[in-house]
Amino acid sequence: MTSPVTYTVEGGIALVRIDNPPVNAASHAVRQGLVDAITQADSDSDVAATLIYGAGRTFVAGADIREFGKPHQPPRLPDLITRIEASPKPVICALHGTALGGGLELALGCHYRVALKGARIGLPEVNIGLIPGAGGTQRMPRLVGVEKAIDIITSARQVPAEEALEIGAIDAISEEADPKAAGLAFARTILAEKRPVRRTSELGDTIASDADNAALFGSIRQAVTRKARGQTSPLRAVDAVEEGLKLPFDEAMTLEWNIFRECQASTQSKSLIHAFFSERAVSKVPGLEGVEPRPVNSVGVIGGGTMGAGITIALMTAGLPVTMVERDTESLERGRANVERVLDGNVKRGRMSAEKKTSMMETLYRGSLDYADFADVDVIIEAAFEDMGVKKEIFGKLDRIVRDGAVLATNTSYLDINEIAAETGRPRDVLGLHFFSPANIMKLLEIVVAEKTAPDVVATGFALAKRLRKVGVRAGVCDGFIGNRILATYRRQADYMVADGASPYDIDAALREFGFPMGPYQVADLAGLDIGWATRKRLAPTRDPRERYVTIADRICENGWFGQKTGRGFYLYPDGARTGVPDPDVEAIIAEEREKAGITPRAFSHEDIVRRYMAAMINEAAKVVEEGIALRPLDVDMTLLFGYGFPRWRGGPMKYADMVGLDRVLDDIRTYAEEDAFAWQPAKLIVDLVGRGDNFESLNKAK
Ligand code: COA
Numbered sequence: 001m002t003s004p005v006t007y008t009v010e011g012g013i014a015l016v017r018i019d020n021p022p023v024n025a026a027s028h029a030v031r032q033g034l035v036d037a038i039t040q041a042d043s044d045s046d047v048a049a050t051l052i053y054g055a056g057r058t059f060v061a062g063a064d065i066r067e068f069g070k071p072h073q074p075p076r077l078p079d080l081i082t083r084i085e086a087s088p089k090p091v092i093c094a095l096h097g098t099a100l101g102g103g104l105e106l107a108l109g110c111h112y113r114v115a116l117k118g119a120r121i122g123l124p125e126v127n128i129g130l131i132p133g134a135g136g137t138q139r140m141p142r143l144v145g146v147e148k149a150i151d152i153i154t155s156a157r158q159v160p161a162e163e164a165l166e167i168g169a170i171d172a173i174s175e176e177a178d179p180k181a182a183g184l185a186f187a188r189t190i191l192a193e194k195r196p197v198r199r200t201s202e203l204g205d206t207i208a209s210d211a212d213n214a215a216l217f218g219s220i221r222q223a224v225t226r227k228a229r230g231q232t233s234p235l236r237a238v239d240a241v242e243e244g245l246k247l248p249f250d251e252a253m254t255l256e257w258n259i260f261r262e263c264q265a266s267t268q269s270k271s272l273i274h275a276f277f278s279e280r281a282v283s284k285v286p287g288l289e290g291v292e293p294r295p296v297n298s299v300g301v302i303g304g305g306t307m308g309a310g311i312t313i314a315l316m317t318a319g320l321p322v323t324m325v326e327r328d329t330e331s332l333e334r335g336r337a338n339v340e341r342v343l344d345g346n347v348k349r350g351r352m353s354a355e356k357k358t359s360m361m362e363t364l365y366r367g368s369l370d371y372a373d374f375a376d377v378d379v380i381i382e383a384a385f386e387d388m389g390v391k392k393e394i395f396g397k398l399d400r401i402v403r404d405g406a407v408l409a410t411n412t413s414y415l416d417i418n419e420i421a422a423e424t425g426r427p428r429d430v431l432g433l434h435f436f437s438p439a440n441i442m443k444l445l446e447i448v449v450a451e452k453t454a455p456d457v458v459a460t461g462f463a464l465a466k467r468l469r470k471v472g473v474r475a476g477v478c479d480g481f482i483g484n485r486i487l488a489t490y491r492r493q494a495d496y497m498v499a500d501g502a503s504p505y506d507i508d509a510a511l512r513e514f515g516f517p518m519g520p521y522q523v524a525d526l527a528g529l530d531i532g533w534a535t536r537k538r539l540a541p542t543r544d545p546r547e548r549y550v551t552i553a554d555r556i557c558e559n560g561w562f563g564q565k566t567g568r569g570f571y572l573y574p575d576g577a578r579t580g581v582p583d584p585d586v587e588a589i590i591a592e593e594r595e596k597a598g599i600t601p602r603a604f605s606h607e608d609i610v611r612r613y614m615a616a617m618i619n620e621a622a623k624v625v626e627e628g629i630a631l632r633p634l635d636v637d638m639t640l641l642f643g644y645g646f647p648r649w650r651g652g653p654m655k656y657a658d659m660v661g662l663d664r665v666l667d668d669i670r671t672y673a674e675e676d677a678f679a680w681q682p683a684k685l686i687v688d689l690v691g692r693g694d695n696f697e698s699l700n701k702a703k
Contacts, residue, residue: 005033007040013187014041014050015180023061024054026102028073030064031080034106038084038091049090049187052110053179058097059119060106065128065273068264077102077134078253081109085199090190094183095119095170098158105132108139111198113170114186115161116179121169124156126233128276129269129649133260137240138252139200143168146210147220150241154224154234168206201249211245230515231649233263267659271651274697275641278634278652281700283462285474285631291455293463294407300325300373300380302394304335307411308383310439312339316364317440318467323366323373332367339365342440371401379464381433383411391415392423399424407460409433414479417450427452431461434481436643437527444643445470446481471642476629482639485629486653489620491532492679493612494520495550498590501601502609504570505582510606511613515647521570523645524553525563525580529570533557546678552593556586615668615680618657622683625654625699633696654696663690 004020004027016037018024034052041050054060063077075083084091084106093107095115104121107113115121123132123140131137132153140149144167152159164170174182210216221238228234240259244252263269300323301312312322312335324339326332343360346352366373374380380402382394391410398408408430410420421430432448445468447461458474465472475481480488494507508519524532532553543549556569563569564580571580594601621636630636637652650656657665666686673680689695 001029003033003036004030005037007037009044009046010184011188012046012048012191013184014044014047015184016041016050016052017055017180018052018060019055021056023058023098024056024103025062025064025066026060026077026106027064027067030060031075031077035075035080035083038087042087042089047089048191049092050087051092051094051180051183051187052084052106053094053183054096059093059095059099059179060103061098062101062103062124063134065276068273069270076257077105078257081106081134082201082253085109085111085201087111088197090187090195090197092183092187092190094174094179094186095121095161096179096182098122100158101125101132101136102134105134105136105139108143108169108200109135112186112190112195114172114174114182115164115170116174116176116182117161119161120158121161121164122156122158123153124158126154126231126237127156127272129231129233129266129272130263131233131237131240131256131260133257133264135201135253135256137237137256138244138249140169141207141210141241141245142200142203143206145206146213146216146241146245150220150224150238153237153241154227207245217242229517230513230647232266232268236263268649271655271659272649274634274637274651274655275648278638278700279471282471282473282635282638283466285458285462288455288459288462291459293459294378294405294456296320296378296407296460296464296467298323298377298379300377300402301383302326302380303383303385304332304338304367305383306338306437307435307439309335309338309342310437310441311381311383311411311435312365313342313440314435314468314470316360318469319364320467321364321366323368323377325368325371325373327369329369332369336365336367342438371397374398374402374406376403377406379407379409379460381409381411383435386412386415388415388419391420395420395423395430399426405429407431407457409461411435413484414481417448417477418452421450421452428454429457431457432475432477432481433461433464434475434483436483442643443469443471444483444639445472446475446483446639446643447472448475448477448481450477471638473635473639473642474631475635475639476627478624478627478629482624482630482636483643486617486620486624486636486640487644490613490616491520491524492550493616495553496548496676496679497604497609497612498552499550499594499597500599500604501594502604503582503587503590506604506606507609507613510609513606514610515650516645518645522580525569525571525573528563528565529553529557530562544678548676548679550593551597552590555589555593611668612672614653614656615665615672617653618665619669619680619683619686621653622685622696625696626683626685632700634700658695658697662686662695666690 006017008015020030041047091110092112093110096119099107099121123136125132148167161173176182224234236259240256244255298321299315301308302325304324304326315322324335326335343357347354347357410432417432421427431453434446436442436444445465449458462472498504504521508521511519561568564573567573572583573580624630633654637654640646640652669680669682
């Protein structure tokens with residue numbers, strides 16, 4: 001097998017080129033190739049300096065994540081980098097694309113770094129539950145100082161070349177178009193100026209004052225803990241920097257490696273790696289390979305309410321012109337105002353310039369009262385009132401107006417899209433595009449495929465999601481699709497627990513501890529309790545008589561307490577506060593309703609709460625997969641991660657279930673079923689998987 005690393009000599013400079021598509025990951029073959037190349041350069045008397053650069057779209061984007069979990073094959077990346085740094089001849093690297101993780105650590109081990117314009121560097125290991133393990137926690141502080149290094153490591157952000165130069169992480173930015181030319185020119189300068197070999201590990205000035213600064217590390221640790229929300233690797237990275245800087249360099253490298261390996265063995269890292277690959281796999285829908293999406297150059301949006309306005313902003317931000325149609329002048333004005341309010345907020349927060357906002361409204365936004373203005377658009381997204389009659393009328397009208405081949409989408413969150421599609425003479429062109437509020441921010445887009453939706457219409461949904469920088473997940477038609485259907489089930493269990501003795505405040509606290517940014521009652525207060533109330537009323541006539549019904553939320557709503565917007569809901573929001581405080585009146589209502597139902601309250605520990613909540617989520621999620629509403633377990637995981645605040649470091653409910661063991665989850669479900677057999681019918685899929693000793697992950701691989 002030919003090596004992905006090639007070695008040639010040009011004018012006294014060894015050219016070491018890494019060519020390992022798609023992102024030049026530092027796989028075993030790359031590491032071996034680099035050791036061989038540097039050994040050769042060192043002994044080659046014609047060589048005065050060495051240049052390392054990457055072929056293709058990027059420098060090295062990190063360790064090869066696909067090798068994780070397999071037995072480690074030497075040379076280790078840290079040893080390779082130490083070897084490069086030890087070279088007696090200047091080693092230069094030229095960075096283009098993204099130098100990330102192990103790729104940047106390789107660069108930090110070189111003696112000089114030049115970057116092309118537009119290149120970015122970063123240490124994103126914490127994104128996959130790790131810390132930099134090849135010197136990043138030791139060399140980066142020596143170049144840029146402790147605070148900046150820790151910011152780069154714990155934020156995982158990609159630092160633009162200009163900033164990297166300013167803080168001292170790189171030495172120059174080149175105007176050249178390719179890394180080889182940039183690196184050669186820079187290497188010639190180094191030689192001409194007789195600049196010495198400069199080993200990062202031997203630099204000390206930048207860290208001298210900070211290395212023993214316990215107060216500095218104390219405040220850093222506080223800030224990092226707050227942001228990490230239960231994720232451990234960012235804090236372990238701080239440990240590596242703080243402890244390492246007190247040690248001789250080689251001992252610090254051992255310390256860093258040990259922490260790296262500890263992180264690598266953690267469930268957090270496995271879950272985050274699952275999230276990394278699933279985020280990419282979720283758009284690869286079996287059966288859609290090679291299907292071309294339809295071109296989308298303009299979009300129509302029906303409705304200017306919160307959803308319609310959010311969708312309009314998301315589309316305009318992606319550069320798409322939008323025609324918004326409302327039913328009367330007043331509604332249209334309100335729609336436009338909704339759009340402008342959000343954009344003005346962005347301007348105020350410095351996320352957008354005032355000129356950009358004005359030009360966006362002038363060039364991309366068009367309001368109209370006439371569906372005839374949709375005649376030429378490529379996609380129409382209906383975000384009108386959530387009522388079957390209303391939607392049917394709209395789709396019937398659209399069918400008569402829009403051009404052949406236009407995609408007709410509904411943003412319904414639960415209605416039967418087959419029924420909506422049947423109102424048109426072109427059900428092949430109809431699908432659901434279910435956005436999440438606020439639609440200009442939330443990353444999830446459920447792409448709901450109805451019975452007759454054409455493959456290229458589905459592909460168009462995915463292409464649009466990508467263009468909007470959203471994560472598209474394919475979903476089938478059912479009440480609530482993937483996300484809201486699962487949500488309804490675990491929310492019901494939360495309500496049962498409150499009825500049986502837990503306080504909503506305990507439930508929220510337990511789930512925040514688990515890693516959700518907010519608990520379910522905080523979310524309900526934020527979204528507005530009237531929404532859930534309306535849904536419960538809608539479902540009342542068809543509710544199965546065996547289903548247990550809890551009346552607490554209804555009592556709260558009957559008081560006109562709809563959450564944050566009315567100043568009280570499950571929580572109190574005194575003087576317009578954004579964070580609620582527990583409300584004794586709500587506790588009294590709960591106590592009354594318990595008494596009416598003849599319930600003697602019992603205690604729920606945080607662990608009890610999380611186990612029930614998760615078991616309900618996993619059980620319903622398994623049914624969603626079993627019925628084909630979600631294609632694979634990973635599709636459910638991405639839905640919960642990007643639409644429902646599920647902690648990324650737990651990978652999603654299905655990954656979490658695999659981690660705690662599906663047999664334990666099934667045991668829990670069966671135990672709970674003893675008190676409520678109707679709510680806790682185990683998913684056949686879970687029973688089958690446990691029976692054959694398998695897990696959800698096996699179903700991700702199978703397709
Ligand atoms: N190891 C193995 N595979 C990797 C990889 C890595 N470090 N980084 C990316 N890939 C794979 C992706 O899985 C994807 O594979 P696929 O085409 O089979 O889905 C392919 O390379 C392209 O990556 P993608 O993310 O789709 O391309 P992009 O141009 O949008 O982004 C990067 C490129 C490098 C910015 C992005 O992939 C990234 O952030 N990678 C991870 C970097 C990292 O965390 N490094 C530290 C590792 S310790």
